[in-house]
Amino acid sequence: MPSTPIEVGGDQIREAVERLAPWAHKTPVLTSKTLDDRAGASVFLKCENFQRVGAFKFRGAMNAVLQLTDAQKVAGVVTHSSGNHGQALALAGKLLGVPVTIVMPHTAPAVKREATAGYGATIISCEPTLAAREAAVTAEVEAHGLTLVHPFNDWNVIAGQATVAWELFDQAGPLDVVIAPVGGGGLISGTALAARERSVRTRVIGVEPERADDARRSLASGRIESAGDPRTIADGLRTTLGDRPFAVISRHVDQIVTASEAEIINAARFVWERLKIVIEPSSAVVVAPLLNRTLGLDGGRVGVILSGGNVDLSPFFDALAAKWL
Amino acid sequence: MPSTPIEVGGDQIREAVERLAPWAHKTPVLTSKTLDDRAGASVFLKCENFQRVGAFKFRGAMNAVLQLTDAQKVAGVVTHSSGNHGQALALAGKLLGVPVTIVMPHTAPAVKREATAGYGATIISCEPTLAAREAAVTAEVEAHGLTLVHPFNDWNVIAGQATVAWELFDQAGPLDVVIAPVGGGGLISGTALAARERSVRTRVIGVEPERADDARRSLASGRIESAGDPRTIADGLRTTLGDRPFAVISRHVDQIVTASEAEIINAARFVWERLKIVIEPSSAVVVAPLLNRTLGLDGGRVGVILSGGNVDLSPFFDALAAKWL
Numbered sequence: 001m002p003s004t005p006i007e008v009g010g011d012q013i014r015e016a017v018e019r020l021a022p023w024a025h026k027t028p029v030l031t032s033k034t035l036d037d038r039a040g041a042s043v044f045l046k047c048e049n050f051q052r053v054g055a056f057k058f059r060g061a062m063n064a065v066l067q068l069t070d071a072q073k074v075a076g077v078v079t080h081s082s083g084n085h086g087q088a089l090a091l092a093g094k095l096l097g098v099p100v101t102i103v104m105p106h107t108a109p110a111v112k113r114e115a116t117a118g119y120g121a122t123i124i125s126c127e128p129t130l131a132a133r134e135a136a137v138t139a140e141v142e143a144h145g146l147t148l149v150h151p152f153n154d155w156n157v158i159a160g161q162a163t164v165a166w167e168l169f170d171q172a173g174p175l176d177v178v179i180a181p182v183g184g185g186g187l188i189s190g191t192a193l194a195a196r197e198r199s200v201r202t203r204v205i206g207v208e209p210e211r212a213d214d215a216r217r218s219l220a221s222g223r224i225e226s227a228g229d230p231r232t233i234a235d236g237l238r239t240t241l242g243d244r245p246f247a248v249i250s251r252h253v254d255q256i257v258t259a260s261e262a263e264i265i266n267a268a269r270f271v272w273e274r275l276k277i278v279i280e281p282s283s284a285v286v287v288a289p290l291l292n293r294t295l296g297l298d299g300g301r302v303g304v305i306l307s308g309g310n311v312d313l314s315p316f317f318d319a320l321a322a323k324w325l
Numbered sequence: 326m327p328s329t330p331i332e333v334g335g336d337q338i339r340e341a342v343e344r345l346a347p348w349a350h351k352t353p354v355l356t357s358k359t360l361d362d363r364a365g366a367s368v369f370l371k372c373e374n375f376q377r378v379g380a381f382k383f384r385g386a387m388n389a390v391l392q393l394t395d396a397q398k399v400a401g402v403v404t405h406s407s408g409n410h411g412q413a414l415a416l417a418g419k420l421l422g423v424p425v426t427i428v429m430p431h432t433a434p435a436v437k438r439e440a441t442a443g444y445g446a447t448i449i450s451c452e453p454t455l456a457a458r459e460a461a462v463t464a465e466v467e468a469h470g471l472t473l474v475h476p477f478n479d480w481n482v483i484a485g486q487a488t489v490a491w492e493l494f495d496q497a498g499p500l501d502v503v504i505a506p507v508g509g510g511g512l513i514s515g516t517a518l519a520a521r522e523r524s525v526r527t528r529v530i531g532v533e534p535e536r537a538d539d540a541r542r543s544l545a546s547g548r549i550e551s552a553g554d555p556r557t558i559a560d561g562l563r564t565t566l567g568d569r570p571f572a573v574i575s576r577h578v579d580q581i582v583t584a585s586e587a588e589i590i591n592a593a594r595f596v597w598e599r600l601k602i603v604i605e606p607s608s609a610v611v612v613a614p615l616l617n618r619t620l621g622l623d624g625g626r627v628g629v630i631l632s633g634g635n636v637d638l639s640p641f642f643d644a645l646a647a648k649w650l
Contacts, residue, residue, distance in 0.1 A: 028353065028355070030353070030375075047601075049601040050355075050600075050601055054601060232649075233645065233648075233649045261649050261650055262646070262650055265642060265645050265646055265649065265650070268642070268645075269638060269642045272603055272638055272642075273603075273638055275375075276372075276374040276375055276379060276602055276603040276604075276634035277601060277602055277603065278597055278598075278601040278602065278603060279601075309601035313594060313597055313598055315641065315644060316640065316641045317590060317593070317594045317597075319640060320558065320590055320593075320606075321587070321590055323558075324557075324558045324586050324590065325586055325587055325590070
């Protein structure tokens with residue numbers, strides 16, 4: 001067991017729920033007979049793809065920024081993320097009048113750069129390596145007194161992400177199992193902490209890409225194993241676990257399973273085609289083991305966290321426009 | 326004013342609501358701050374893309390089949406539709422043990438043919454002309470005593486489609502305006518009849534593709550004008566109005582507006598990207614005038630019927646698979 005103390009419990013989650021109420025959407029929970037039939041279970045889909053900025057990340061970022069001191073708010077915040085956390089922090093800063101700086105590799109797609117800049121954040125480019133990103137963040141912290149809001153290795157962020165499962169228990173009632181994707185570990189550890197508080201008997205399962213199975217390996221070895229630089233379509237799940245999420249996962253997550261790239265794409269397609277909602281590949285990982293019936297759900301009540309819906313749709317709509325206009 | 330008497334009123338809709346309750350989904354109503362900001366109104370999206378078979382059509386088809394006599398049920402039903410009505414009728418027949426025959430042009434995409442056959446319907450191919458389709462249906466009716474369930478020119482079908490807006494009034498509360506797409510006219514006339522019964526003051530607006538503006542022209546001339554064979558991406562809205570829907574529209578629809586192909590594609594993209602739900606182009610037409618603010622909604626409460634979500638996603642997911650597998 002890792003020795004990092006866990007600093008989020010029921011009180012911190014309850015406070016986060018209250019703190020976020022004026023800001024975050026209480027996202028709907030959808031059900032689908034088609035999915036239930038395929039999964040052999042009653043599935044409750046917590047749709048964080050409908051959350052602000054299109055992903056659960058807004059909860060953690062907002063919960064962190066809301067707890068800054070006035071001096072910290074004036075100085076501003078910084079993070080390195082070309083993805084959903086960057087946009088989430090940018091929106092949180094915009095809503096609260098806090099300056100936001102986002103460090104992005106210069107290789108980040110223009111569409112992500114523009115979306116983040118659209119929320120008024122300052123963007124700093126760096127080389128596309130973890131070392132370069134961390135160095136750029138440290139430079140900002142030291143030169144301008146910015147506060148780092150880490151995407152997942154931060155207790156306030158984790159408490160914010162825990163509000164997803166907390167709401168799900170309110171909306172769906174008793175659950176035998178709750179399932180969330182595993183990247184850096186913020187969402188799965190928030191989910192596990194909420195479950196432990198709300199329903200001790202609920203089994204907590206994390207799902208990660210087969211090609212980025214660092215959480216599974218870390219649980220097996222008892223120490224944080226690197227994800228390396230995995231080539232997976234689930235771009236939100238390429239990260240190595242942080243030590244805080246790892247401490248929570250080691251104690252409170254019952255099982256980590258993996259999904260292959262083909263399974264992830266098939267699961268995404270199933271959800272888009274049959275459930276008519278747009279989810280990103282990093283969300284589809286949690287649907288894959290449902291379709292395969294590999295979890296022994298056995299007719300139970302299963303909560304599933306669909307983490308986000310940010311996908312580049314340009315190829316699809318450009319092709320339609322080329323055909324019809 | 327057309328002389329066709331209107332045979333659907335509040336009683337028929339109330340009966341349809343009750344008749345469909347065990348079979349059709351009560352689809353959710355979604356709201357979106359992003360959309361409200363763009364539209365300058367409070368928009369309530371009635372999500373029939375989440376309906377069984379992915380479109381409102383299940384309601385009308387099921388309401389019609391449920392009212393057949395036992396002898397009619399044994400003989401079976403027939404229709405000509407390669408689209409949502411065909412699948413809807415096939416599912417209705419499957420659920421009730423009624424044989425279903427669907428006449429389809431031999432040019433219909435294999436995916437639609439397979440989806441319909443997947444519900445156990447018998448498929449008969451014909452030449453891709455309206456005359457050939459009608460002749461094939463008539464031949465089935467005469468040779469085997471099948472009952473035609475017309476996609477829109479049928480009062481039981483119209484009463485079934487009216488349950489969409491009926492539910493919307495229950496779910497969203499008072500509405501200043503309700504908007505639905507116009508193809509053959511089943512959905513818009515059901516919507517208008519429900520609105521007249523539930524809220525006389527609610528303005529009813531139909532939207533059709535600019536390239537298939539037969540309803541607009543028919544209202545102007547006072548008689549049914551042909552849609553011709555319009556080339557529009559909104560494949561569910563290429564049809565000419567039936568005389569029964571036309572009678573309802575003439576009396577109870579306040580306004581018909583149109584959307585260009587570019588507006589339809591932009592509206593679909595907006596909904597997929599920002600609202601994270603999959604709608605088909607025939608649904609996106611109703612969103613186009615909201616984004617353009619051409620309806621004078623002026624901060625009002627607006628009900629919008631998203632009719633369906635059946636889109637061929639193969640190009641998108643095939644491209645993903647080619648890149649990642």
